[in-house]
Amino acid sequence: MENLQTSSVINMKIGICDTTFARYDMASAAINEIKQHVGNNKIIRRTVPGVKDLPVACKKLIEEEGCEVVMALGMPGPEVMDKTCAHEASTGLIQAQLMTNTHILEVFVHEDEGVDEKDLKFLADNRAREHAQNLVKMFFKKGALEKEAGMGMREGHPDKGPL
Numbered sequence: 807m808e809n810l811q812t813s814s815v816i817n818m819k820i821g822i823c824d825t826t827f828a829r830y831d832m833a834s835a836a837i838n839e840i841k842q843h844v845g846n847n848k849i850i851r852r853t854v855p856g857v858k859d860l861p862v863a864c865k866k867l868i869e870e871e872g873c874e875v876v877m878a879l880g881m882p883g884p885e886v887m888d889k890t891c892a893h894e895a896s897t898g899l900i901q902a903q904l905m906t907n908t909h910i911l912e913v914f915v916h917e918d919e920g921v922d923e924k925d926l927k928f929l930a931d932n933r934a935r936e937h938a939q940n941l942v943k944m945f946f947k948k949g950a951l952e953k954e955a956g957m958g959m960r961e962g963h964p965d966k967g968p969l
């Protein structure tokens with residue numbers, strides 16, 4: 807994707823929220839990706855213990871810090887309890903979006919998605935970066951996502967492609 811830094815006149819506050827539970831620093835990958843495309847925008851990062859702490863942290867980034875979009879990055883573990891936590895966190899993130907009328911892009915990588923640790927690391931980095939690109943397209947490149955509508959795009963994994 808092209809660098810939009812010079813072409814963009816939009817100046818936004820972008821929130822990035824991640825967890826210590828995650829086994830990869832997805833927030834740094836997302837921030838690095840955003841800065842490559844729209845580095846002139848302010849990025850505010852917060853780190854919380856786990857995914858269930860993300861909804862209120864994101865809501866605070868929006869309401870108290872003035873962020874106009876937030877990324878919520880987390881890694882649910884492989885146990886049934888972890889999957890339940892992830893679902894609860896996801897529901898909380900949707901509620902926070904509706905309460906604030908603001909997008910929170912959920913970027914979860916389930917620990918059992920990777921076939922091994924190397925694969926999991928690659929997946930986490932890739933998904934964080936590709937969702938960061940989605941954020942850039944949504945807010946800085948008018949019509950960019952519409953061009954990709956129905957194209958079977960996947961974040962982290964290879965795209966599926968259109969039917």
Ligand SMILES: Cc1nc2c(=O)[nH]c(=O)nc-2n(C[C@H](O)[C@H](O)[C@H](O)CO)c1C
Pocket residue numbers: 825827828855856857858859880881882883884887888889891892
């Ligand atoms: C069981 C469990 N599993 C996960 C997980 O898979 N991924 C994660 O990020 N956090 C998990 N947590 C922690 C909670 O999200 C939360 O941090 C604590 O309940 C404290 O509020 C818990 C408690």
